[in-house]
Amino acid sequence: MSELHASLLDTPILAIALTLAAYLGGIHLFERMGRPSWCPAVLIGAVLTAASLWLLRYEYVDYQHNVSWITLLLGPATVALAVPLYQQRQHIFALWKPILCCVPLAAVLAALYAVLIAWLLGAPPDVLASLAPKSVTAPLAMGIREQIGGSLSLMLGGLLITGVLTTIFVSLLARLLKITDKRILGFALGVNGHAIGIVRAFELGPTAGAFASLGMSLTGVFTALFLPLVWRLFGL
Amino acid sequence: MKLLRGFLWLLGFQLLGHAVVELLSLPVSHAMAGLLLLLAWLLAKRRLNESVATASQALIPLLAMLIMPGVVGVFFVIEEFAGHWTAIMVALGVGTFLSVLTTLWLMRRFMPREVVSADERERRL
Numbered sequence: 001m002s003e004l005h006a007s008l009l010d011t012p013i014l015a016i017a018l019t020l021a022a023y024l025g026g027i028h029l030f031e032r033m034g035r036p037s038w039c040p041a042v043l044i045g046a047v048l049t050a051a052s053l054w055l056l057r058y059e060y061v062d063y064q065h066n067v068s069w070i071t072l073l074l075g076p077a078t079v080a081l082a083v084p085l086y087q088q089r090q091h092i093f094a095l096w097k098p099i100l101c102c103v104p105l106a107a108v109l110a111a112l113y114a115v116l117i118a119w120l121l122g123a124p125p126d127v128l129a130s131l132a133p134k135s136v137t138a139p140l141a142m143g144i145r146e147q148i149g150g151s152l153s154l155m156l157g158g159l160l161i162t163g164v165l166t167t168i169f170v171s172l173l174a175r176l177l178k179i180t181d182k183r184i185l186g187f188a189l190g191v192n193g194h195a196i197g198i199v200r201a202f203e204l205g206p207t208a209g210a211f212a213s214l215g216m217s218l219t220g221v222f223t224a225l226f227l228p229l230v231w232r233l234f235g236l
Numbered sequence: 237m238k239l240l241r242g243f244l245w246l247l248g249f250q251l252l253g254h255a256v257v258e259l260l261s262l263p264v265s266h267a268m269a270g271l272l273l274l275l276a277w278l279l280a281k282r283r284l285n286e287s288v289a290t291a292s293q294a295l296i297p298l299l300a301m302l303i304m305p306g307v308v309g310v311f312f313v314i315e316e317f318a319g320h321w322t323a324i325m326v327a328l329g330v331g332t333f334l335s336v337l338t339t340l341w342l343m344r345r346f347m348p349r350e351v352v353s354a355d356e357r358e359r360r361l
Contacts, residue, residue: 023301042300046307053308060312067305073295074302076246078267079253080292082274086284098346106339114331121323131327135335138303143265153309154317154324160307161328169336177340184343192336195300221272228263
């Protein structure tokens with residue numbers, strides 16, 4: 001029995017099956033809960049996975065090693081993000097001026113505020129590196145982490161929290177500042193809240209959704225280019 | 237076969253990105269370089285290859301599932317970062333509030349006024 005247990009934990013097939021099942025279960029529960037924006041499907045899936053690992057006495061390191069057979073697809077899937085970016089070129093060309101003024105500054109500040117606050121509160125360098133890509137979409141943020149270091153899991157956790165908080169703060173501040181322009185709201189959701197912001201933006205309408213995807217892609221690409229460079233310059 | 241052909245294109249661009257990054261020792265990930273090279277190639281050709289479109293439509297919806305194993309790890313590092321969680325939470329909370337505020341202000345300042353909201357226009361047509 002224990003031999004079977006060991007050999008099952010040893011095969012990538014179980015790790016992959018577990019991941020697919022937890023993810024599909026996460027989506028199912030997410031739908032049943034009425035698609036709450038404070039609790040994304042991937043978070044529910046992660047909790048389900050963590051619970052199964054604990055039940056199976058499956059070491060996280062071993063799971064991570066075995067599941068890498070499928071997470072390898074993250075590379076080509078990241079390259080594939082060039083396609084939606086290409087499809088939005090009309091928006092980019094038409095609004096290049098506000099985009100050029102806002103995206104670099106907004107992307108730098110999104111990273112800077114968090115890193116500065118954490119630094120003032122005495123967080124060590126690996127925590128700072130994990131927080132810096134917090135507004136970048138996960139696949140690009142994982143690429144940034146390869147360059148600047150930090151904890152992968154802490155970074156992804158920070159990404160999720162940032163996404164959820166962005167949806168809350170955008171609704172709140174839109175009301176306070178009386179902003180109704182769907183383009184601005186969508187853009188702010190995408191720039192700060194990456195994929196989670198996009199989901200919320202599509203609830204506001206197709207224009208907000210398109211601007212959110214645009215904001216997310218541009219912020220991601222820009223941050224992926226400047227953050228490793230800055231990190232290297234400051235010798236962090 | 238379109239899917240496979242498109243997938244091969246994506247792998248090709250990732251490898252090209254890999255080669256460029258290593259040869260020029262650039263501070264970006266291989267996949268990120270692949271994304272930029274593919275984007276440059278699409279903009280130069282001004283036409284979206286059908287197989288690349290098929291493969292990207294198949295892969296992009298899988299992104300959330302592909303990052304999930306990494307997210308799971310957060311439950312296993314809670315102790316590793318004990319003592320830093322207040323700093324992390326304050327940085328994420330206050331930092332996100334400030335950056336959302338700045339983005340909204342910047343966009344309102346620079347975005348040209350829209351005559352009729354695009355959604356309205358669609359509804360009227």
